[in-house]
Amino acid sequence: MVGILDVSEIDTPALLIDLEALESNIDKMGRFCRETGCNLRPHIKVHRTPAIAHKQIDAGAIGVTCAKVSEAGVMISAGIKDVLIANQIVSAAKIDRLVGLARQASVAVAFDDAGNAEEISREAVKRGATVGAVIEVDTGMNRAGVQPGAETLALARKIGRLKGLEFRGVMGYEGHVQKVERLGDRTRAVQQSLAGLTSTAKRLKEEGIGCEIVSAGGTNSYSITAKVEGVTEIQAGSYVFMDGMHSLEGVDFEHSLTVLATVTSRPTKDRAIMDAGVKCFADSKVMPVCTTKGIEVTFLSEEHANMKLEKADPKIGDRLSFYPYYAPTTVNLYDRFYCGRRGHVEVQWDILARGKSQ
Ligand SMILES: Cc1ncc(COP(=O)(O)O)c(C=O)c1O
Numbered sequence: 001m002v003g004i005l006d007v008s009e010i011d012t013p014a015l016l017i018d019l020e021a022l023e024s025n026i027d028k029m030g031r032f033c034r035e036t037g038c039n040l041r042p043h044i045k046v047h048r049t050p051a052i053a054h055k056q057i058d059a060g061a062i063g064v065t066c067a068k069v070s071e072a073g074v075m076i077s078a079g080i081k082d083v084l085i086a087n088q089i090v091s092a093a094k095i096d097r098l099v100g101l102a103r104q105a106s107v108a109v110a111f112d113d114a115g116n117a118e119e120i121s122r123e124a125v126k127r128g129a130t131v132g133a134v135i136e137v138d139t140g141m142n143r144a145g146v147q148p149g150a151e152t153l154a155l156a157r158k159i160g161r162l163k164g165l166e167f168r169g170v171m172g173y174e175g176h177v178q179k180v181e182r183l184g185d186r187t188r189a190v191q192q193s194l195a196g197l198t199s200t201a202k203r204l205k206e207e208g209i210g211c212e213i214v215s216a217g218g219t220n221s222y223s224i225t226a227k228v229e230g231v232t233e234i235q236a237g238s239y240v241f242m243d244g245m246h247s248l249e250g251v252d253f254e255h256s257l258t259v260l261a262t263v264t265s266r267p268t269k270d271r272a273i274m275d276a277g278v279k280c281f282a283d284s285k286v287m288p289v290c291t292t293k294g295i296e297v298t299f300l301s302e303e304h305a306n307m308k309l310e311k312a313d314p315k316i317g318d319r320l321s322f323y324p325y326y327a328p329t330t331v332n333l334y335d336r337f338y339c340g341r342r343g344h345v346e347v348q349w350d351i352l353a354r355g356k357s358q
Helices: 019-036 050-058 069-077 092-102 114-127 150-160 183-206 219-225 327-331
Strands: 014-018 064-066 082-085 106-111 131-136 165-171 213-216 257-268 271-274 295-300 305-309 319-323 336-341 344-350
Touching: 014 019, 019 050, 019 219, 019 336, 050 064, 050 069, 050 344, 064 069, 069 082, 069 092, 092 106, 092 114, 092 131, 106 114, 114 131, 114 150, 114 165, 131 150, 150 165, 150 183, 165 183, 183 213, 183 219, 257 327
Parallel strands: 014 336, 064 082, 082 106, 106 131, 131 165, 165 213
Antiparallel strands: 014 257, 257 271, 257 319, 271 305, 295 305, 336 344
């Protein structure tokens, strides 16, 4: 794929990054965290690409957050030194890889079960490694995680006694309140859902259990979570691209990610078809948004999209750009990003952790 110099030469469907918007988003979040005094450990699930993670670290991030051991493996192989896997790591094969990675870099994992902690401790001791331990606390999202208070304290004491593990703190993801429309309502909901996490961290410290990490937050709550007393770092990741899901009041980053597609058919005056469907946008329920006015995507099938036209008249062969509704699952469908600056392809980044879900 070497040799493409101009965005107009890129074959479609393709994933494009507007470098100026991406860099502006990364700088803005870096500046915000510096000014607020809260660390940033961005979730890389959205881009799965070390080149972008390095830019985030250059702008002040203290490391990265991953969901999977194999994502962490790609990041560490690319020179990233500090990784939080915000997820439970279960099964012998994964624990084996996790402990190997913990010998290469600082790796912390989220625990919510004493048996799982014992298993990882045993493997770490056997291999002479230390795995960082963070307890995942349920913020009311009802996903994984132990309950705040006594349950978390008991698990922390247990982990503190296990060799090969280093207890580092707590995390919680307030995912259930990320989409609250109005900023005022979202602020109250985020603060309420994090109260159990931060009060538990306080009780741990009072007991003399070190709790250097209190991690939470996503892009839609970044400016709220970072200011919650007791939170030491945020895990926001989607701010690099922005997408339909994150376009909410108070989330003031720029769209930097688009899918470029070609009009392949004009069956009627008020309808157009393009060459990108579910296999290019991942989501068939919420439609991508065309950057050209008067063009509305109404239906995605596997390799086609139906578009309704209103005062727009794209010709067969015309190229159109779309903001995906949800970037993480869209990105995972592509091999590379074409990164443009003012119409010129400056660099291509392979999405090295694409498909790394193990
Ligand atoms: C554990 C965890 N942290 C943080 C996030 C926030 O990510 P984003 O900034 O992409 O909304 C997510 C999103 O799913 C998550 O699962």
